[in-house]
Amino acid sequence: MASARGPLLTIGQAAAYAGVTVRAVRHYHQIGLLAEPDRDASGYRRYNAGHVIELIRIRALAEAGVPLSRVAELLKASDEDLAEAVTEIDDNLQAEIARLEEHRHAVAQLATVDGLALPQEVADYLDLLRSFGLSDRMIRVERDGWLLIAASAPDAVVDWIAEKRASFDQPEIVDFYRNLDKAMECEPDDPFLEEVADQLADLFERYYEAFNQEPPGAPEPGLDETTVAMLDAGAMGVSPAMHRLEQLLQERGWTNWNDVGPPQRIT
């Protein structure tokens, strides 16, 4: 039994000594982690060396990220039990550090609005579209589409965006996107939409010819139906003109026009 001799610290002094807040000390009392000291005549808690030592040890464990519910048990642990627990705690710390490092990468890519939840390659692709003078509206439609694709097929998105990007080496693709941009502003009965539909059907035709009726990529490019439907809904929802354009394309014998995978000829 340690005697009550020695300096008796107030809760504020004990807390300052151990480097914790007064409220934290009271909390440790409340949950039974730290024994309540005796009170003085005024009802103030008075701490002796033993209490302060226990408080320092509690803090050492708590600061290391050990939940208070485990601190109690570790304070009483043997060297072997403690060593085992320490291994586990260190594993947790390492995992947490790895998690944060990952987030640092994610955050770095998030430096631009486009980068929110998108890989750098997609953000670069969107910048390429911008460099062609395409409207913010167009960029947003593309970005949202690729967000959905990235969420449903995170492993494939980088390959797909590379293919998509390469297609912009052809000046007629760039030209088509500019027309598509204008088309989004049209009324559904604007004759310009027929012009764009013709241009797109022509592109599809040449695309199939170039690959001898054997376009690269499977007809199902790896996206589930839900995602494809959401992509369509997103693109079509932009304006009634887009909906009309889809109809005009079907009249010309083409369907399944979306951001990934080849179009399909209606047979």
Add this chain to the structure above:
Amino acid sequence: MASARGPLLTIGQAAAYAGVTVRAVRHYHQIGLLAEPDRDASGYRRYNAGHVIELIRIRALAEAGVPLSRVAELLKASDEDLAEAVTEIDDNLQAEIARLEEHRHAVAQLATVDGLALPQEVADYLDLLRSFGLSDRMIRVERDGWLLIAASAPDAVVDWIAEKRASFDQPEIVDFYRNLDKAMECEPDDPFLEEVADQLADLFERYYEAFNQEPPGAPEPGLDETTVAMLDAGAMGVSPAMHRLEQLLQERGWTNWNDVGPPQRIT
């Protein structure tokens, strides 16, 4: 205005798509972070592509450790504002990682019971005492004393422990500690205590002679009064015998005997 066309996902499907829990989605609605979608005839929420995209973006920020209260503002932010915020978020992440790395070090040293809140050098010192066959009780008194010292003078403790450790090169110091250990078990009136007091007084005498009345270290070795008083209380509280030994030493002309700093000759 995006149309309500496209596949309408249930809350469970939308949550799974974005990689969050159903409860999290409801929570985002509750705090106004994510707009409530329309309901179907049964009162079920039905999500369209726009909702899912917003959900993915919320998740991207939240997972990076951004508090939800800031997520709302960042979703609407410009590229410049976002870049600024990202710098800050990354600073926070780096600080957090550094904090965890520190804790990994602390935890590594905590692998043994002695290491709880004590630097490795002190734990090594305690092991040295153990190798001399000193009792667990003695080790505990020493450990608690050094815990108090480490808490009040963390920068100096390594130097002090090195001095203390070096003193054990002298066989008579080791011999004295063994006697001190036995003395702790004594009744206060045991004549063995007088023997130990004589031995300690002799050690002090030779210590002063060796340094020509000019012992190293200031009379006040850098510890505040509170700590010194707690150290005394801790050591004296162990047993009445220790208290008696202190008295016997005073009779022999010595005071201020504790773990750090030189003893003082009563003038």
Add this chain to the structure above:
DNA sequence: TTGCTCCTCACGTCACGTGAGGTGGC
């Protein structure tokens, strides 16, 4: 019909923070 999802309260979690209202110590 069974099992799964959906709904809305509403309390629980974790480690304290933060007043609210009052008293003691220098």
Add this chain to the structure above:
DNA sequence: TTGCTCCTCACGTCACGTGAGGTGGC
């Protein structure tokens, strides 16, 4: 007397988790 510390409730924080009790969809 003033300002600071101490006391005990007790609600607030943060981002949901977890039943409780009930209904809808395949």
